[in-house]
Amino acid sequence: MGNRTWKGMTVKLDGSTGALADLTAYCNSIEPKGSLALLEDTSLNDEESSFVAGLGGAVVSANFFSNSTTDLIFTPLVGNRTTISKTLRVYNGNKWFAGEVFVNEVGFSGAPNTLQVWSATMTFDGVVANTTS
Amino acid sequence: MSYATGEALLLTRLQACTNFSSTNVASANWKLLNQGKSDHYAILRAGKATPVWTTLSQYTITWRCVVEVWQRYKDDGSTPASLYGYVGNLLAILTYPHMGGGMEDSTIEEIGEAEEMWMKDGGPAWLRQNITVVWQEETNVTFSE
Numbered sequence: 066m067g068n069r070t071w072k073g074m075t076v077k078l079d080g081s082t083g084a085l086a087d088l089t090a091y092c093n094s095i096e097p098k099g100s101l102a103l104l105e106d107t108s109l110n111d112e113e114s115s116f117v118a119g120l121g122g123a124v125v126s127a128n129f130f131s132n133s134t135t136d137l138i139f140t141p142l143v144g145n146r147t148t149i150s151k152t153l154r155v156y157n158g159n160k161w162f163a164g165e166v167f168v169n170e171v172g173f174s175g176a177p178n179t180l181q182v183w184s185a186t187m188t189f190d191g192v193v194a195n196t197t198s
Numbered sequence: 199m200s201y202a203t204g205e206a207l208l209l210t211r212l213q214a215c216t217n218f219s220s221t222n223v224a225s226a227n228w229k230l231l232n233q234g235k236s237d238h239y240a241i242l243r244a245g246k247a248t249p250v251w252t253t254l255s256q257y258t259i260t261w262r263c264v265v266e267v268w269q270r271y272k273d274d275g276s277t278p279a280s281l282y283g284y285v286g287n288l289l290a291i292l293t294y295p296h297m298g299g300g301m302e303d304s305t306i307e308e309i310g311e312a313e314e315m316w317m318k319d320g321g322p323a324w325l326r327q328n329i330t331v332v333w334q335e336e337t338n339v340t341f342s343e
Contacts, residue, residue, distance in 0.1 A: 072254075073341065075254070091256075092253050092254050093253045093254075130253065178303075
């Protein structure tokens, strides 16, 4: 079986109206990353470190080109508090990674001779589901 | 925007530059050089194109058009100065990034070296300097496999 390329990846995020929008055509990088908190319970008798599993979580870093669709989604999030999470679904060609996220860091950038880019960090609130559809 | 559409817009914009018109600006028509209608010409030809995947389902092609600026050789003093002046006239297209027709973010990528174009029996007949103009075309795809 061949190794996966970017072709076949899909990114969907709630749009400005709350409906899930396909942002694949505007996304030029996306990186979901899981984490597990470790609670160290090493004692004086131990010769190696030992840990107890703490809370799990996941964060997604993504870049989207700025256009009329992405501007509607991310502009209201710059500098304004929101209690509303967004549904995020990322497909890697094999499985969907899906859940509710808070867009907790967002900004845009531009430079001469480049396209403007939205950079967003999205933190999953609760479970990240892995499904085939 | 496709190469053909972009080149057509660029042609129109170049013909509107100072010291240029439809008389001495053409696309891939080097016969103009022998017709004696002017002592300087701008002739367009396609350059290299580079497609690059810019998002998960979109590629961007950077189209290039090479504008050959020709100056008939008259003497060692005025000929180069004339060529450099006409190249400078054509830089006016930098103020029209959309070329008046929706072209996205066009610019000049390179102004090449001035070259002498020799006659068969020796001696320069023309001086030439190339201007490479670039613009981009974004295409979103749905993969078939």
